[in-house]
Each structure stands twice: as structure tokens, then as C-alpha cells.
Amino acid sequence: MEVFDVYSTDDLQGFLKAKSAEGWEVVGTVSRPEDVEDVPVISCSEFQWDKPVIVVIGSEGEGLSLETQQQCQQMLTIPPGRVLHPGLDSLNVSVAAGILLHSICSQKRRKGD
Template structure:
């Protein structure tokens, strides 16, 4: 099929290791994911329906701990996997044509825990996918997979070279781009109210601490803030994304 629109970035050639029951079992259940090796305790492996031909190694808990970062909660399971095939933004937008699922666009969100948590929220609120800039976002990793609690296997993740051009393509596909920033004069609810339930929305959130870059803000249709108390300067980016996705979902009820 001929590819259209914004090209994907070049993915990592490294094979990440996933750990934890949700991350590993979700990877095994994903037909698009290739699992190369699996280590586990006899108890943890005995609870799995393993595909034929997969190299499996029984290991003690202490041995598994040497395969993953210090103090990683592996729950008796570690897997080595191939990264998922890169997805084109144009293909994702075409896949969502005709429905009302929102997009989440991350402007240089680099913490893998936050990206994983946003993937989990995107799955919970049935988002079409997430979009990140390739040079300023974490690759697939055990930390992302663990924080996503299985959502890394179900929520499409598009990496793009130029976020501004990607936002233009998103607008051309009919999405109303709302950037979240504490400097906005209106709340997210006010920004959503005039749109109607059939208008698709792309929520744009900025980096931890620094927020959205000015160039990203200029490629949003409007800016909005969450109505948080003055006692708190800001919310964690993953919490803000979850609240925004809830607001969009509530609008569609």
C-alpha cells in the first residue's frame, strides 16, 4: 500500500527487555510483537500459555534481578522482544477516520514512566493513539511497558521527526488541536463546549517542568488549562493527560 503523509522516524535497533506480569503477558498476546526470549520462575511460567518454539529459561528470582534494572518489579517474568514496527501518522489518521477517538500529542515528554502512564490512560479512554517527537521521547523499554501495564501493546504510538508538521497533518485530518498550558486564559471545559460531540480533538501536552514549546503552541488551534487550585503550581504531565482525556470522553457521553 502506498504510504501517505508524515513519514515515521527510524526506530531503535536494540531489543528491549520487558518485565512484570502485565507487560510480558501483553507482549505475548500481541500478534504484532515478536518475543525472542523468555525467562521466568517455574511458578510464573507455569501460569502462561506459551507459544511453541519460544526459547524459555527457568530462573531463580535473584537471577532474574540481574537481567533488569535494580529493584525492577519483575514478578518472576522477563522477556526480550523486538520493537514494534514503526507506524505512519497518515495511516493512524486514516484508521481513525469516521470515529471520535481523541489523539494525544506529547511535546518532548522524555520520562518513560510518564509516557507509559499516558499510554495506560489513552487505553482507558479509548484514544486513537499517541504522537511523540522521535528525538525527544523515550524508546520502547521495560520501564515504558511496565508503566503502561499492557497498553504499549494496544495503543498505537507514532514517532515523528517534526512535531509542527505532524500537528499540521493532524489538523488537515479534521482534529481540533487543544494545547494544555497553565498560561491559558480559558479552561479545557470552555474550549471543549463549543465544539460539539462529533468534533475530534487532539490534546497536546508539553514536557515535564518546561511545558509546551512556543512553536508547538502556535500549531494548536487554541490553548486551555485545567482548573487546578492555586495551592499547586502544576500537575504531573501524565495526570494532566488523564484528566484531559476524561474531559473529552465526558463530552461524548
């Protein structure tokens, strides 16, 4: 069995702000790029992992609040393979998290780190 520590915070936005100030890269995630205001959105496959990173994943259905998005330096999205019907999310949050983390880790492997 594998065991790792789990931490929680009552002040997510304050936590992210503090970590940004310490040099962490804070990246959010979004299923519909049009829901994001004032934060750049890129495909998960374009993300360059070159410093300590915090990946923020929202709740299923709701995603990240605008206030939390504003603490992110950029937002990652999983590009669909084809045009989807409006309002159609095809991935649940655990599958989306798996794809995002695999995609980020693959970037690092490709660079030979």
C-alpha cells in the same frame, strides 16, 4: 494486558499542520494560561469534542514551545480550585493528562454520543 500502537514523529509542528489541514482539531494544553500567545485558552470542561481531535501535551516543567502552541487551534487548561501561589504547579503531567482526557471524554458522554 492491553496493547496499543505508539507512533512518533521527528517533525511535530509539520505533523500538526498537516493534520489540521486534513480536518483534525489540534488542541494544546497549558498549566499557566498567561504563557500562551495568540491562541485562545479555555477550561478543559468547556471544550466541545465534536470532531477528530489531537491533544498535545508538553513535557513536565517546560510545557509546549511557542512554535508548537502556534499549531494549536485552542489551548486547554485545568482551572485550579483556588488561587495558587505564583509559579506553583500542583499537578504532574500524568495526573494532568488523566484529568484532561477524562474531562474531554465526559463532555462527549454528557452529549449522549
